[in-house]
Amino acid sequence: MANSRPMAVSRAAPRAQPARKEAAPAAESGPLQLGELSELLGYQFKRTQLRIFEDFIRCVASLQLTPAQFSVLVLLEKNPGRNQTEIASTLGILRPNFVSMLDGLESRKLCERIRSPHDRRSHQVMLTEKGHSILARAKRLVAAKHESRLNALLGDADRAALLRILDKLSAF
Amino acid sequence: MANSRPMAVSRAAPRAQPARKEAAPAAESGPLQLGELSELLGYQFKRTQLRIFEDFIRCVASLQLTPAQFSVLVLLEKNPGRNQTEIASTLGILRPNFVSMLDGLESRKLCERIRSPHDRRSHQVMLTEKGHSILARAKRLVAAKHESRLNALLGDADRAALLRILDKLSAF
DNA sequence: TATTGTTATACTCTATAACTATA
DNA sequence: TATAGTTATAGAGTATAACAATA
Numbered sequence A, B: 001m002a003n004s005r006p007m008a009v010s011r012a013a014p015r016a017q018p019a020r021k022e023a024a025p026a027a028e029s030g031p032l033q034l035g036e037l038s039e040l041l042g043y044q045f046k047r048t049q050l051r052i053f054e055d056f057i058r059c060v061a062s063l064q065l066t067p068a069q070f071s072v073l074v075l076l077e078k079n080p081g082r083n084q085t086e087i088a089s090t091l092g093i094l095r096p097n098f099v100s101m102l103d104g105l106e107s108r109k110l111c112e113r114i115r116s117p118h119d120r121r122s123h124q125v126m127l128t129e130k131g132h133s134i135l136a137r138a139k140r141l142v143a144a145k146h147e148s149r150l151n152a153l154l155g156d157a158d159r160a161a162l163l164r165i166l167d168k169l170s171a172f
Numbered sequence C: 001t002a003t004t005g006t007t008a009t010a011c012t013c014t015a016t017a018a019c020t021a022t023a
Numbered sequence D: 001t002a003t004a005g006t007t008a009t010a011g012a013g014t015a016t017a018a019c020a021a022t023a
Helices: A035-039 A041-059 A067-078 A084-091 A095-107 A129-171 B035-039 B041-059 B067-078 B084-090 B095-107 B129-169
Strands: A111-115 A123-127 B111-115 B123-127
Touching: A035 A041, A035 B067, A041 A067, A041 A129, A041 B041, A041 B067, A041 B129, A067 A084, A067 A095, A067 A111, A067 A123, A067 A129, A067 B035, A067 B041, A084 A095, A084 A123, A095 A111, A123 A129, A129 B041, A129 B129, B035 B041, B041 B067, B041 B129, B067 B084, B067 B095, B067 B111, B067 B123, B067 B129, B084 B095, B084 B123, B095 B111, B123 B129
Parallel strands: none
Antiparallel strands: A111 A123, B111 B123
């Protein structure tokens, strides 16, 4: 999990040019220049997303839940009785890969599969009492440690702006 | 690469409650409710980032460059002669994993490793002429197809706001 | 002794094909 | 025949330990 903490993705100190020289020869030491990566949305998105997930994992470490597992539990809570195909596809998880994921959650008694009486091919998936309880605790940890830290850094205005922009990007 | 195109992460149509009933029983059909995932920055970040990378890959498909390979080429252009450890760590890539990545680029004659005369343990990595050329073409494709599509969707103001917020989040 | 590049390895994610049981 | 869940499998991506050459 602990990767080599990479540089600060800083936009600062653009290193003044030697005035006359063309094609700046690049520094021979010190931090590297990111060049156009600084303004490449995909690059910045990826790096930021990794940091956010790292923090999420750290914040709910006591409950041993990954971001993906958390997202499944949230979906089960809000949509009890839906089948595996529906849950998986909503989260962008391929059905074959969702099987072992559910196995993990079910073996921990956080959710259960129940053969649907209406269509015996499918499973109605739902949280157990323990699943509800763990999810509630996870939400509290996320709100108190993870989201609050993000909010403190961003401020209410930028957090709202970010969510609005992310929503806009859902059409991308 | 082509995953099951997941739902629209929409924030719309919150499904009016039946007025008196408590604990809304959740829809029995139709799209699932995302619940608190709608406002979970990490979740929205991840989904958006995947879409952005998919588009990037599609846009530079003719040059067969992944986002990671592109980022290496950009870094080599701006920082010629740096060693593998420096390049890799700047991009958050672990040194062992960077070896095969460089092998791939070098076998395509896009870059070359040169034993440093000052420290014969290390390699000075630099773009070849072909590497410069491919990178220039890649940048044009990214600007003309990828970034322009993002900009069209976001608008200048939101693009700038997003980059500013991402920069703020680099301290996270 | 410490560092650079490297190999080997393992674990997670993601992706596709194909099977079974139901419909 | 089509669909839900499943198995098997393959390929990325990511992580750690350890080795040879060099400092």
